[in-house]
Amino acid sequence: MSSIELQNINYIYSAGTPFEKAALTDVSVTFGGGVITGLIGHTGSGKSTLVQLMNGLMKPTSGTVLLDGKDIWAEPKKIRDVRFRVGLCFQYPEYQLFEESVMLDIAYGPKNMGLSDAEVKRRVADAVRFVGLDPSLMQKSPFDLSGGQKRRVAIAGIIAMEPEVLILDEPAAGLDPVGREEIFGGVRAFQRERNSTVIIVSHSMEDMARYSDELVVMDHGRVHMTGRTSEIFRRSGELTKVGLDVPQITRLMNILRNAGAEIPDDIFTVDRAAEELTKLLAERKG
Amino acid sequence: MNNEQKTPYISLRDVCFSYDTESGEKNEVLKNVSLDIYKGEFIAVLGRNGSGKSTLAKLLNMILVPDSGTITIGGHDITSPDMTEDDVYEVRRHIGMVFQNPDNQLVATVVEEDIAFGCENLGVEPSEIRRRVDEALETVNMTAFARHSPHQLSGGQKQRVAIAGIIAMLPDTIIFDESTAMLDPQGRDEVMQTIARLNRDMGITVMHITHNMNEAIMADRVIVIADCGVYLDGTPREVFSSVERLQSVGLDVPQVTDLIYRLKKNGVKGLDDALDPDEAAAQLLPLLAKTIPVKDAALGARKIPVS
Numbered sequence A: 001m002s003s004i005e006l007q008n009i010n011y012i013y014s015a016g017t018p019f020e021k022a023a024l025t026d027v028s029v030t031f032g033g034g035v036i037t038g039l040i041g042h043t044g045s046g047k048s049t050l051v052q053l054m055n056g057l058m059k060p061t062s063g064t065v066l067l068d069g070k071d072i073w074a075e076p077k078k079i080r081d082v083r084f085r086v087g088l089c090f091q092y093p094e095y096q097l098f099e100e101s102v103m104l105d106i107a108y109g110p111k112n113m114g115l116s117d118a119e120v121k122r123r124v125a126d127a128v129r130f131v132g133l134d135p136s137l138m139q140k141s142p143f144d145l146s147g148g149q150k151r152r153v154a155i156a157g158i159i160a161m162e163p164e165v166l167i168l169d170e171p172a173a174g175l176d177p178v179g180r181e182e183i184f185g186g187v188r189a190f191q192r193e194r195n196s197t198v199i200i201v202s203h204s205m206e207d208m209a210r211y212s213d214e215l216v217v218m219d220h221g222r223v224h225m226t227g228r229t230s231e232i233f234r235r236s237g238e239l240t241k242v243g244l245d246v247p248q249i250t251r252l253m254n255i256l257r258n259a260g261a262e263i264p265d266d267i268f269t270v271d272r273a274a275e276e277l278t279k280l281l282a283e284r285k286g
Numbered sequence B: 001m002n003n004e005q006k007t008p009y010i011s012l013r014d015v016c017f018s019y020d021t022e023s024g025e026k027n028e029v030l031k032n033v034s035l036d037i038y039k040g041e042f043i044a045v046l047g048r049n050g051s052g053k054s055t056l057a058k059l060l061n062m063i064l065v066p067d068s069g070t071i072t073i074g075g076h077d078i079t080s081p082d083m084t085e086d087d088v089y090e091v092r093r094h095i096g097m098v099f100q101n102p103d104n105q106l107v108a109t110v111v112e113e114d115i116a117f118g119c120e121n122l123g124v125e126p127s128e129i130r131r132r133v134d135e136a137l138e139t140v141n142m143t144a145f146a147r148h149s150p151h152q153l154s155g156g157q158k159q160r161v162a163i164a165g166i167i168a169m170l171p172d173t174i175i176f177d178e179s180t181a182m183l184d185p186q187g188r189d190e191v192m193q194t195i196a197r198l199n200r201d202m203g204i205t206v207m208h209i210t211h212n213m214n215e216a217i218m219a220d221r222v223i224v225i226a227d228c229g230v231y232l233d234g235t236p237r238e239v240f241s242s243v244e245r246l247q248s249v250g251l252d253v254p255q256v257t258d259l260i261y262r263l264k265k266n267g268v269k270g271l272d273d274a275l276d277p278d279e280a281a282a283q284l285l286p287l288l289a290k291t292i293p294v295k296d297a298a299l300g301a302r303k304i305p306v307s
Helices: A045-054 A078-084 A104-111 A117-130 A147-159 A179-193 A205-212 A229-234 A238-242 A248-258 A272-285 B053-060 B085-094 B111-122 B126-139 B155-167 B186-201 B238-240 B243-248 B256-265 B277-291 B294-302
Strands: A004-013 A021-030 A035-043 A062-067 A085-088 A165-169 A197-201 A214-219 A222-228 B008-019 B024-038 B042-047 B066-073 B095-098 B172-178 B206-211 B221-226 B229-234
Touching: A021 A045, A021 A222, A035 A045, A035 A179, A035 A205, A045 A165, A045 A197, A078 A085, A078 B206, A085 A147, A104 A147, A117 A147, A117 A179, A147 A165, A147 A179, A165 A179, A179 A197, A179 A205, A179 B155, A205 A229, A205 A248, A214 A229, A222 A229, A229 A238, A238 A248, A248 A272, A248 B256, A248 B277, A272 B256, A272 B277, B008 B053, B024 B053, B024 B229, B024 B238, B042 B053, B053 B066, B053 B155, B053 B172, B053 B206, B095 B155, B111 B126, B111 B155, B126 B155, B126 B186, B155 B172, B155 B186, B172 B186, B186 B206, B221 B238, B229 B238, B229 B243, B238 B243, B243 B256, B243 B294, B256 B277
Parallel strands: A035 A197, A035 A214, A085 A165, A165 A197, B042 B206, B042 B221, B095 B172, B172 B206
Antiparallel strands: A004 A021, A004 A062, A214 A222, B008 B024, B008 B066, B221 B229
16 A cells, blocks of 8 residues: 655745745645545645645655655656556546547556556456446447546546556535445545555535545645544634535534533534434433 | 415426437436526525536526427517527526636636626627626625736636626526535635625525535525426425435435434434524534433443544
């Protein structure tokens, strides 16, 4: 399982011009293996810059990006390998579909890695399984699919490269509840089966409460806090201060606590709240 | 609202629409949809991806034309074969649309020019354009950014500029097609406050398409599109009380509505229903306070491991 470590990263856009703007300031953070980490923060907090530094699409102004302890820019000519190992799926990836069939589109990445046809085929089949695409769609044009299906084809295209680190920028934006569940369920299955490192950029606190293990909170180009998802959502006051939200359930639990009810402070999903409150209210009856 | 006594502003009767796929099949999206929308309503439209929400929106301002059925707006049949091109423009001036991606709908390099774009195309007098642009900027709280480049704005600010561009055309209805989907929590909040103000203070009829439950409960009326038609239609409270019916078509209810529903199902008595945390708290607190010594409950609760 791979980890990505960023050390003292600074990134300045348009350096040396009047439009110079620091996007990241002294960022040091490690994304460990084997978990899903949510990367959250207001618009312009530096999330997208950060993920593009992680797979070598951009080079930090200063600081080091380590993939499994090795500086990814040590040999700039080998940066392509880093991009195979660190898969980055942009926001609205369905706009990047281009092939004639779903099958060809998903196979595009692995083919470019120079894999054998048999291996490409296996990986495509695996990826299709992870994202829950109906195999009968494989020969269809990707442009005939629904939005949710297209999104899954695009994500499958990245998963088929079997990256050690999978980064997804808002993978469920604009999807309905079932679509979100399918995408996150697939990502979770991939992470478990391959024991890979997964980073998800998201604005949905509800989704992060449900699907992430750890969180990195960005604010104005700096890492504001990091920790287990449960720990971060306990600090809802701080989240609100940096322009973020907390799930409706967390707000309810805060109101109950502030009114004096003794409720555990780790509840931020409907499942947990229902379980806990049922227990509390049932106990009282007896 | 006593909708029965009023004349609907927008009226759909037996509207059918299907898309042609590349492989030549017909994909039926809306089937015999009949729906009345009244002036000044704030409607949230929910539905799964591909359910036809956006299709419905696009039929209302004639980006799409139904296969069959009639749509009348303000008494004019916009599906009539006598519609001229000028009539179509007139419909689009009345029914403004704001889309999902702010970057796809800003055209100029300066905020105020972008807002003026629609008016210019309508041939509005320059002095009148100036007045409308200033007013629209104020309405969306973007006056300070009038001379900025739209590209340096946040997502929420860009959407507000897009909204201002629509307002400047003096529409009576604005359709927001997932206009908050790409925004961060603060941006969403800015846009939702703006939408609520347009509806409340300017009487603009709002149709807001969204997957976000917190936004849906801000509306007066929620319309759920499923099975090629209007599946549920009522106040947020009425619609969200049908938890099972919504879930059976793959949709959610607000988190606290779901919680209260599950607690009731688990046998907890004395609960009604709730749309927001305050309502839920008002029902839960008396129950929590009544029956157990608060300290014992806390001890018990702390023993439960973090899952």
